[in-house]
Amino acid sequence: MDLTLRVWRQAGPDSPGRFETYAMPGVSEDMSFLELFDVLNEQLLADNEEPVAFDHDCREGICGSCAMMIDGRAHGPEKGTATCQLHLRKLKNGSVITVEPWRSAGFPIIKDLAVDRSAFDRIVESGGFITAPTGAARDANEILVPKEASDAAMDAAACIGCGACVAACPNSAAQLFTAAKYSHLSLLPQGQPERYTRVVAMVEEMEKYFGSCTNHGECEQACPKEISIDFIAMLNRDFVKAQFKNTRLSGQRA
Amino acid sequence: MKLDSHVPEGPIADKWDNHKFDVKLVNPANKRKFHVLVVGSGLAGASAAATLGELGYQVTMLTFHDSPRRAHSIAAQGGINAAKNYRNDGDSVQRLFYDTVKGGDFRAREANVYRLAQVSVNIIDQCVAQGVPFAREYGGLLDNRSFGGAQVSRTFYARGQTGQQLLLGAYQALARQVHLGNVDLHTRTEMLDLVVKDGRACGVVARHLITGQVKSFAGHAVVLATGGYGNVFYLSTNAMASNVTAAWRAHKRGALMANPCFTQIHPTCIPASDDFQSKLTLMSESLRNDGRIWVPESGTDTRSPDQIPESERDYYLERRYPTFGNLVPRDVASRASKREVDEGRGVGPIKNGVYLDFGEAINRLGRHTMEERYDNLFQMYERITGDDPYKVPMRIYPAVHYTMGGLWVDYNLMSNVAGLYVLGEANFSDHGANRLGASALMQGLADGYFVLPATINDYLAPLLGSPAVGTDDPAFKAAESNVADQTNRMLSVKGTKSVDHFHRELGKIMWNDCGMARSAETLDNALSAIPALRDEFWTDVKILGDGESFNQSLEKAGRVADFLEFGELLVRDARDREESCGGHFRVEHQTEDGEALRDDDNFAYAAAWEWKGVGEQPEVHKEPLTFDNVHLAQRSYK
Amino acid sequence: MTATQANTGQHRQPVHPGTPPAHPVLRFWRSAVGKKWIMAVTGIMLLGFVFAHMVGNLKIYLGAGPLNTYAEWLRNLGEPALPRTVLLWIMRIGLIGAFFLHIVSAAQLTRMNQRARPSKYQSPRDYAAASFASRTMRWTGVIVGLYLIFHLMDLTWGNANPRYVRGDTYENVIHSFKRVPVAIVYILANIALAIHIFHGAWSMFQSLGLNNPKWNRARRTFAMGFATLIGVVNISFPLMVVTGVVK
Numbered sequence A: 001m002d003l004t005l006r007v008w009r010q011a012g013p014d015s016p017g018r019f020e021t022y023a024m025p026g027v028s029e030d031m032s033f034l035e036l037f038d039v040l041n042e043q044l045l046a047d048n049e050e051p052v053a054f055d056h057d058c059r060e061g062i063c064g065s066c067a068m069m070i071d072g073r074a075h076g077p078e079k080g081t082a083t084c085q086l087h088l089r090k091l092k093n094g095s096v097i098t099v100e101p102w103r104s105a106g107f108p109i110i111k112d113l114a115v116d117r118s119a120f121d122r123i124v125e126s127g128g129f130i131t132a133p134t135g136a137a138r139d140a141n142e143i144l145v146p147k148e149a150s151d152a153a154m155d156a157a158a159c160i161g162c163g164a165c166v167a168a169c170p171n172s173a174a175q176l177f178t179a180a181k182y183s184h185l186s187l188l189p190q191g192q193p194e195r196y197t198r199v200v201a202m203v204e205e206m207e208k209y210f211g212s213c214t215n216h217g218e219c220e221q222a223c224p225k226e227i228s229i230d231f232i233a234m235l236n237r238d239f240v241k242a243q244f245k246n247t248r249l250s251g252q253r254a
Numbered sequence B: 001m002k003l004d005s006h007v008p009e010g011p012i013a014d015k016w017d018n019h020k021f022d023v024k025l026v027n028p029a030n031k032r033k034f035h036v037l038v039v040g041s042g043l044a045g046a047s048a049a050a051t052l053g054e055l056g057y058q059v060t061m062l063t064f065h066d067s068p069r070r071a072h073s074i075a076a077q078g079g080i081n082a083a084k085n086y087r088n089d090g091d092s093v094q095r096l097f098y099d100t101v102k103g104g105d106f107r108a109r110e111a112n113v114y115r116l117a118q119v120s121v122n123i124i125d126q127c128v129a130q131g132v133p134f135a136r137e138y139g140g141l142l143d144n145r146s147f148g149g150a151q152v153s154r155t156f157y158a159r160g161q162t163g164q165q166l167l168l169g170a171y172q173a174l175a176r177q178v179h180l181g182n183v184d185l186h187t188r189t190e191m192l193d194l195v196v197k198d199g200r201a202c203g204v205v206a207r208h209l210i211t212g213q214v215k216s217f218a219g220h221a222v223v224l225a226t227g228g229y230g231n232v233f234y235l236s237t238n239a240m241a242s243n244v245t246a247a248w249r250a251h252k253r254g255a256l257m258a259n260p261c262f263t264q265i266h267p268t269c270i271p272a273s274d275d276f277q278s279k280l281t282l283m284s285e286s287l288r289n290d291g292r293i294w295v296p297e298s299g300t301d302t303r304s305p306d307q308i309p310e311s312e313r314d315y316y317l318e319r320r321y322p323t324f325g326n327l328v329p330r331d332v333a334s335r336a337s338k339r340e341v342d343e344g345r346g347v348g349p350i351k352n353g354v355y356l357d358f359g360e361a362i363n364r365l366g367r368h369t370m371e372e373r374y375d376n377l378f379q380m381y382e383r384i385t386g387d388d389p390y391k392v393p394m395r396i397y398p399a400v401h402y403t404m405g406g407l408w409v410d411y412n413l414m415s416n417v418a419g420l421y422v423l424g425e426a427n428f429s430d431h432g433a434n435r436l437g438a439s440a441l442m443q444g445l446a447d448g449y450f451v452l453p454a455t456i457n458d459y460l461a462p463l464l465g466s467p468a469v470g471t472d473d474p475a476f477k478a479a480e481s482n483v484a485d486q487t488n489r490m491l492s493v494k495g496t497k498s499v500d501h502f503h504r505e506l507g508k509i510m511w512n513d514c515g516m517a518r519s520a521e522t523l524d525n526a527l528s529a530i531p532a533l534r535d536e537f538w539t540d541v542k543i544l545g546d547g548e549s550f551n552q553s554l555e556k557a558g559r560v561a562d563f564l565e566f567g568e569l570l571v572r573d574a575r576d577r578e579e580s581c582g583g584h585f586r587v588e589h590q591t592e593d594g595e596a597l598r599d600d601d602n603f604a605y606a607a608a609w610e611w612k613g614v615g616e617q618p619e620v621h622k623e624p625l626t627f628d629n630v631h632l633a634q635r636s637y638k
Numbered sequence C: 001m002t003a004t005q006a007n008t009g010q011h012r013q014p015v016h017p018g019t020p021p022a023h024p025v026l027r028f029w030r031s032a033v034g035k036k037w038i039m040a041v042t043g044i045m046l047l048g049f050v051f052a053h054m055v056g057n058l059k060i061y062l063g064a065g066p067l068n069t070y071a072e073w074l075r076n077l078g079e080p081a082l083p084r085t086v087l088l089w090i091m092r093i094g095l096i097g098a099f100f101l102h103i104v105s106a107a108q109l110t111r112m113n114q115r116a117r118p119s120k121y122q123s124p125r126d127y128a129a130a131s132f133a134s135r136t137m138r139w140t141g142v143i144v145g146l147y148l149i150f151h152l153m154d155l156t157w158g159n160a161n162p163r164y165v166r167g168d169t170y171e172n173v174i175h176s177f178k179r180v181p182v183a184i185v186y187i188l189a190n191i192a193l194a195i196h197i198f199h200g201a202w203s204m205f206q207s208l209g210l211n212n213p214k215w216n217r218a219r220r221t222f223a224m225g226f227a228t229l230i231g232v233v234n235i236s237f238p239l240m241v242v243t244g245v246v247k
């Protein structure tokens, strides 16, 4: 099939950027979208032009490295699909496809389509963990976890940290990511002791880098793991609860 | 050089406990005085760095990924083994130990494997405490599945994303240590050289991938947890960036590389569709429980699979292995598919696969049951190929998946270079010549959470009071200029062919001559083809841009350059090992039924290679392997 | 955004700098999640007001007497425990406070969101979920705010209504709505109000964290129903007057 790519090129964080148009004739529809970029880069190299920089690694939708705004949609038109899993057969022959980097002050552009998503690491560092130093754990089956609770935690934990939620959000908010990370831990019995300190720490860290959630729901649609905004409600509720909680009493409830 | 594995004395079940008592300790107040560098943030690296941080050591963590959470471990699907015996089905530490040694075709060190089985139970406890959402039963207890030919259900899993969840657990523990200031995290930082002074590892030199800055890091000990080298085959199920560079540069500084020819091929991957294919995708092994593998009897059959009548299909695994049928071990299944494809009976547009057919299972169990069991896999398959496995049989073919070989380490996980520790897939590991399913995650976490934190003190304790070698030491300066030189050398070739071109060509040589089946002839062929390709690389590679900015072709070039040297060693090791065992199949050495034929009298050893220079014959050192607790036996799956 | 930030690959410089204040109330107010909660709570107050206002105004269909009686009842509310109009004033002050907090929060969040994406997408977005209502909250909010001032000037203070007679609510309304441009303003503003309410009434559940997958569909239905009710009834008043059905 024949495609035309309009790709955002930007040499560095502060350089001006622009769209460049590249014709991609005769590409196979079995290719993935990133393989299309591999081919483009070979083509550019032959023409002595610098290849397009983009992050990628696993190419099977799990590492969360790949990140492209494809025709105004984070990760492209397919629901529940990361850029690396998008295959050309899902695109229309002959179409012009515009590709931009994620845009958010929280994700500064490094070069071309590659952005710095380490603000997500800051959020996790601030409280996205259960304090469980190695060696002190008791037998894994001592605490029962209802299957539904465990499944819900897993639904949240499926987040791959790609940042599509931020990219897609009209406000550049990171609520879905933060809520996913938060809910995963706070839905489990093991996560209860730190629940309220965790929520405040994570929300405040998140708000250092990102916008605010006004409930557009765009993130849920863009998320390659289809993580539900229900988790955002959970995050909001616990944040408010944390303001009123007398945590010194939290040992009284088993 | 004498290889001392430092295996403790005593009965195998007591070795680890005795050893933990015998090693020297560092008192809590003194731990802060030691600086440990950890390279790699996969399961092994992240768990090690987090645990060392918790213990009080000062840790510096380097990873070339943009976040520790993206390390390749994230992609593991199936599960993690542990001898918990929660199923009451007769599992025990002894049985996991036995299965692993036997599965590894008797080429692993018994004492290490036993320890691995022992700590496996602590891993699950640790992970659950961290919040890893393993699958559960309705009663709230942990669920298990059976995996990879084991006769007990000992595999813990989190949907099809076990690696992801385990890595997130370790990453979160690491993040906590970063927050507390115990771990200093450097992302997008690629280690390019090891610094050794007076026989001790004392630091690394790394390049920052965005700024191109070459920087030295000093420490009392260096820990490599940099993953496997499967990408030497170009196409593999490994992530695109997985590479051998860290291990290889350490090898060039004196660390021995052991058993590089032990590579594992996974039988159920989606075959390549064209030349642009950049990687292969694994389809879970569990599919073989309900799928039947076949090819048309005639290689010239062009009908679509549903038009081919039963009588003209060859269910070759069921035919050849009536007892195990479609469930023969990975290596056996892989070689059988290769034979069909090589003999021209392959299916698909480029005749490079075999059918994995669910038609019969769908008829028998109904579509609903199949959806419950495999829906996510079927969807993944459809997304990639455009075919619906509910209607058309899947096409599968084996692909490189895991590498058992790696840097040689002793019982303490220290390499022959003092102060250099190697963990996870990067070491020559506990898996011998073949790894059982769900055992790599177990090993990575065992190494990082439990083994290294208990053994590193033995090395560090006597160093109390001696400061780490400074980064202004000539040894560091020499390594820095070595790194800068290589970068400049690659950039100045200004040839005509892309880095990927060389990687693809190397992959073809490796796969064709040193893949699923190897012979003296093909290996000799590879031994002459690889150096020629390497020379071509150094005269004709084309890399645009400079070394002072984000330059992905340059990154990749360094890795491919190392593969071009390492590949030769892999082939040489395969050539030297005149036997078949596990993932290493020499066609000259097979039973009448075409099974691997081991030669225990001559090859019951780990081959640890010493670097002598580019193109020079490396020297092999042999660590004899003795089996006192498991009896050597030939595998049979008829 | 400074170059050095992206250059380290370790984003550490906050986009929104500053440290949270120590006082828990201020700290809550400073956070965007806190502000959204405040917007939801004040939003509920405002929804209650809008609903009660609408119910009261329905008396217009019963004629001048009932409407004026209702207006008078409002002023007497709380008697004899409280003096006349005191409770009404308390409610008014509460409402003014709610409006104030709602608007200030919205303004501050808008500014925060603008800072969070200083350079916009350079190609058109293709929204998958963000509705017209959700993306125009800012504008429908401003429209409703301006309209509110006009509405007060028109029917409470009387400065926008030449034939305003204090206390004669029914006549004031009829005279005002008889003017075609005014009726149009009322109709358009109430469309904006309904759109604003549609997103707000759904969104407040999220902001408050009142969430149970079993009820998620009901939230949408509620928002849609509530917005439609308010919109249709409120629009009916000017429409009926301007078309002469109600005289």
Ligand SMILES: Cc1cc2nc3c(=O)[nH]c(=O)nc-3n(C[C@H](O)[C@H](O)[C@H](O)COP(=O)(O)OP(=O)(O)OC[C@H]3O[C@@H](n4cnc5c(N)ncnc54)[C@H](O)[C@@H]3O)c2cc1C
Pocket (backbone or CB within 6 Å): B039, B040, B041, B042, B043, B044, B045, B062, B063, B064, B065, B068, B070, B071, B072, B073, B074, B075, B076, B077, B078, B079, B080, B162, B163, B189, B190, B191, B192, B225, B226, B227, B228, B237, B238, B239, B242, B243, B245, B246, B282, B401, B402, B423, B424, B425, B426, B437, B438, B439, B440, B441, B442, B444
């Ligand atoms: C598709 C797939 C499925 C699998 N499924 C299973 C399974 O179900 N069960 C199982 O037990 N095993 C499975 N495995 C195997 C298992 O995932 C790996 O063996 C294991 O995760 C390796 O972990 P690691 O920590 O050793 O290395 P990795 O996770 O590969 O991490 C390597 C780290 O080193 C860093 N690094 C490497 N080189 C450098 C350098 N030069 N400088 C700086 N940093 C560097 C990288 O950034 C990365 O952080 C699977 C493997 C694959 C490919």
Ligand code: SF4
Pocket (backbone or CB within 6 Å): A158, A159, A160, A161, A162, A163, A164, A165, A166, A176, A177, A180, A219, A222, A223, A224, A225, A226, A227
């Ligand atoms: S919540 Fe979804 S979109 Fe956001 S980072 Fe996680 S996986 Fe990506």
Ligand code: FES
Pocket (backbone or CB within 6 Å): A055, A056, A057, A058, A059, A060, A061, A062, A063, A064, A065, A066, A082, A083, A084, A085, A160
């Ligand atoms: S490359 Fe890993 S998720 Fe796309």
